[in-house]
Amino acid sequence: MTRRANPGAAPGTRVAYVNARLLDPASGLDAMGALLTEGDRVVDLGPGLFAEGVPEGIGRVDCLGLPLAPGLIDMQAAIGEPGAEHKESFSSGSRAAAAGGITTLICLPNTDPPIDQAAIVEYVERRARENSLVRVQPMAAITKGCRGEEMAEMGLLTEAGAVAFTDGDRAVASARVMRRALAYSTLFGKLVIQHAEDPSLARDGQMNEGETATRLGLTGIPTAAEAIIIERDLRLVALTGARYHVALVTCAESIALIRAAKARGMAVTCGTATHYFTLNDNAVHDYRTFAKVSPPLRAEADRIAVREAVRDGTIDVIVSAHQPQDVEAKRQPFAQAAFGAAGLETMLPVALNLHHDHGMSLNEILAPMTATPARLLGLASRGQVRPGAKADLVLFDPEKPWRVDVDRLRGKSKNTPYEGMPVTGKVLMTVVDGLAVFDERPR
Amino acid sequence: MNDTASPAGYPHRHLLGIEGLHPPEIAYLLDLADAYVEQNRQIDKKRAVLRGRTQVNLFFEASTRTSTSFELAGKRLGADVINMAVARSSVQKGETLLDTAMTLNAMHPDVLVVRHGDSGAVQLLSQKVGCAVINAGDGAHEHPTQALLDALTIRRRRGHLDGQVVAICGDILHSRVARSNIILLNTMGAEVRVIGPPTLVPAAVEALGVTVHHDMRKGLNGVDIVMMLRLQIERMQGSYVPSLREYFQLYGLDQSKLELAKPDALIMHPGPMNRGVEIDSLVADDINRSVIREQVEMGVAVRMACLDALGRHLPNLNGAAS
Numbered sequence: 001m002t003r004r005a006n007p008g009a010a011p012g013t014r015v016a017y018v019n020a021r022l023l024d025p026a027s028g029l030d031a032m033g034a035l036l037t038e039g040d041r042v043v044d045l046g047p048g049l050f051a052e053g054v055p056e057g058i059g060r061v062d063c064l065g066l067p068l069a070p071g072l073i074d075m076q077a078a079i080g081e082p083g084a085e086h087k088e089s090f091s092s093g094s095r096a097a098a099a100g101g102i103t104t105l106i107c108l109p110n111t112d113p114p115i116d117q118a119a120i121v122e123y124v125e126r127r128a129r130e131n132s133l134v135r136v137q138p139m140a141a142i143t144k145g146c147r148g149e150e151m152a153e154m155g156l157l158t159e160a161g162a163v164a165f166t167d168g169d170r171a172v173a174s175a176r177v178m179r180r181a182l183a184y185s186t187l188f189g190k191l192v193i194q195h196a197e198d199p200s201l202a203r204d205g206q207m208n209e210g211e212t213a214t215r216l217g218l219t220g221i222p223t224a225a226e227a228i229i230i231e232r233d234l235r236l237v238a239l240t241g242a243r244y245h246v247a248l249v250t251c252a253e254s255i256a257l258i259r260a261a262k263a264r265g266m267a268v269t270c271g272t273a274t275h276y277f278t279l280n281d282n283a284v285h286d287y288r289t290f291a292k293v294s295p296p297l298r299a300e301a302d303r304i305a306v307r308e309a310v311r312d313g314t315i316d317v318i319v320s321a322h323q324p325q326d327v328e329a330k331r332q333p334f335a336q337a338a339f340g341a342a343g344l345e346t347m348l349p350v351a352l353n354l355h356h357d358h359g360m361s362l363n364e365i366l367a368p369m370t371a372t373p374a375r376l377l378g379l380a381s382r383g384q385v386r387p388g389a390k391a392d393l394v395l396f397d398p399e400k401p402w403r404v405d406v407d408r409l410r411g412k413s414k415n416t417p418y419e420g421m422p423v424t425g426k427v428l429m430t431v432v433d434g435l436a437v438f439d440e441r442p443r
Numbered sequence: 444m445n446d447t448a449s450p451a452g453y454p455h456r457h458l459l460g461i462e463g464l465h466p467p468e469i470a471y472l473l474d475l476a477d478a479y480v481e482q483n484r485q486i487d488k489k490r491a492v493l494r495g496r497t498q499v500n501l502f503f504e505a506s507t508r509t510s511t512s513f514e515l516a517g518k519r520l521g522a523d524v525i526n527m528a529v530a531r532s533s534v535q536k537g538e539t540l541l542d543t544a545m546t547l548n549a550m551h552p553d554v555l556v557v558r559h560g561d562s563g564a565v566q567l568l569s570q571k572v573g574c575a576v577i578n579a580g581d582g583a584h585e586h587p588t589q590a591l592l593d594a595l596t597i598r599r600r601r602g603h604l605d606g607q608v609v610a611i612c613g614d615i616l617h618s619r620v621a622r623s624n625i626i627l628l629n630t631m632g633a634e635v636r637v638i639g640p641p642t643l644v645p646a647a648v649e650a651l652g653v654t655v656h657h658d659m660r661k662g663l664n665g666v667d668i669v670m671m672l673r674l675q676i677e678r679m680q681g682s683y684v685p686s687l688r689e690y691f692q693l694y695g696l697d698q699s700k701l702e703l704a705k706p707d708a709l710i711m712h713p714g715p716m717n718r719g720v721e722i723d724s725l726v727a728d729d730i731n732r733s734v735i736r737e738q739v740e741m742g743v744a745v746r747m748a749c750l751d752a753l754g755r756h757l758p759n760l761n762g763a764a765s
Binding site: 209210211213214215216217218220222286287331332333334335336 | 462540541559561562563564566567581582583584585619622645646647648650651
């Protein structure tokens with residue numbers, strides 16, 4: 001019998017979450033009430049539930065009147081297994097995820113070896129089962145070795161449990177390969193996710209092209225490198241009818257392309273990470289390598305465009321784009337330093353900025369991190385709270401201020417660009433399959 | 444970025460770049476250098492201001508002129524000077540940088556003069572060592588002593604920097620000399636134009652306070668100073684320019700293009716020159732207008748001034764900064 005890091009709540013165990021502000025982006029529910037789980041499922045919820053008190057034999061969690069929402073699905077997180085366990089393991093990464101309210105991690109295939117065959121999918125799933133507190137679902141490579149040359153075995157990978165296809169932090173550069181991968185993917189109906197950055201145009205690039213790059217003497221990456229790939233891929237999607245998703249949209253040009261494609265009725269979607277709507281390329285000043293990410297942080301006008309596109313729904317998904325890097329990989333001259341920012345624990349608090357400062361409702365902010373990724377990836381029983389759904393929950397205090405302290409982050413790698421910054425909103429409790437995996441409720 | 448310590452003279456612990464320096468600080472360094480020019484023309488060139496101090500020249504990139512200039516400057520001030528040429532291994536270059544810094548730090552140098560191929564590398568190193576650091580060139584970022592020696596050369600010829608119209612010509616994109624000069628000249632009230640092909644002018648460079656010209660003849664019109672930059676021959680492979688002869692045709696400084704500048708315009712070049720690529724030999728050797736050899740002379744004096752200025756903040760025999 002295999003060891004499970006999170007076996008879920010024992011069958012028959014019942015827990016009542018009372019005095020909660022129930023949120024569910026899928027149904028639009030936003031009301032005070034209670035929720036009942038039994039084993040790993042939600043069995044009931046509503047305003048009137050337990051109005052007479054919680055009966056004997058049912059566990060009781062007082063939600064203090066705070067939001068209780070479906071656990072977050074992070075649609076893009078790099079975990080170092082296999083090959084870079086010293087940067088992040090399922091054990092450390094899942095502790096960080098749980099502290100960030102994330103109950104499902106969708107991990108990238110850029111591992112070593114990459115997740116490009118069924119055996120690796122199975123290995124990752126086993127390692128995750130044995131070590132991860134939260135649910136892990138791997139994406140698989142579009143091409144063998146993520147090299148962009150030969151297609152990976154999408155059929156066998158789908159059968160093994162891959163939820164989507166992507167070459168991770170590499171773009172499929174060849175239009176021919178991309179066309180065939182898109183066409184072939186229609187056999188399985190899985191999403192094909194592109195890292196939109198033309199590698200020849202972005203070559204040697206370290207940060208966004210513009211005034212800051214010029215001042216620092218760093219090689220710039222133009223926004224056109226992103227738009228070119230999206231524009232090309234949209235034409236290939238029109239040829240093939242595939243389901244296509246841009247992993248990280250970072251600039252106004254890309255947003256305009258996707259907005260127009262959606263208006264034409266194309267089945268395209270896109271995501272962004274919290275740093276693209278909260279930071280701009282000034283964060284790189286003084287050669288701050290924690291702000292070196294791929295695609296790069298953009299100019300202020302692009303940051304605002306990304307924020308507005310999240311608000312109006314052009315951007316469908318918010319991810320952490322968690323990319324752990326150890327001290328050695330970051331304490332380098334900027335050009336030598338690795339790309340990537342740690343993001344699991346800050347995704348929700350930083351995203352809540354859209355609620356506090358930009359008028360989005362909590363359900364509107366949660367949808368791109370719950371119901372929408374669940375729908376895109378076909379995770380039918382997750383990303384929502386309704387009777388029968390998995391008991392994946394997050395309880396959070398949207399008004400609680402705190403300061404990001406790298407020494408208190410739970411992930412192995414501490415490369416957050418939000419180091420020392422104040423945020424508003426804190427996760428108090430995270431439940432996966434009915435079992436609390438994080439609990440820092442005030443007592 | 445130069446670590447403020449005290450208000451007088453040059454108040455910073457390091458010299459990492461021109462950016463962030465105020466006009467009085469630049470003027471102070473130039474005044475100090477002016478005095479060293481005279482001293483360097485005497486038979487006895489030696490001073491004792493850095494006696495007992497150890498200066499390490501740490502060059503991660505090959506250089507003869509700059510490292511020799513710094514070596515001479517240090518020796519004339521009485522410092523013990525060590526030259527370390529560190530080969531850049533193809534992997535783990537950054538690790539070499541910080542490991543080397545730690546090793547050197549344990550030897551208690553007083554001044555580190557550092558050149559590195561990556562922008563920002565010297566600043567990173569300065570955070571890890573206990574001594575004063577001079578940036579002798581980092582990637583495409585800054586080369587502050589070059590800008591200071593260029594400024595000194597202009598100031599000695601013209602008496603002042605403000606109001607001078609300076610054209611910086613060639614590969615602006617990859618040039619740390621250009622960046623430092625643009626910042627210094629703007630800070631001191633000069634008007635700066637940059638001239639180069641669109642492929643070698645960085646994005647948004649106008650934000651640094653320059654006007655951009657792609658037509659060299661128009662750009663040179665009426666300028667007081669023509670500052671040429673070296674074209675790295677390997678730029679051909681990067682498709683920045685199609686050929687050396689075409690580059691010379693469009694952006695090489697020859698007599699006919701020079702005629703558009705003011706009649707007494709000075710010609711400058713940080714060296715080493717590619718004769719026939721960015722500059723015609725006749726122009727480079729024009730004794731009435733070319734100040735290229737003077738720049739080399741000013742280089743030693745400026746580096747003495749910088750070492751002297753930083754040396755004044757070093758802990759003295761009583762253990763306190765003077």
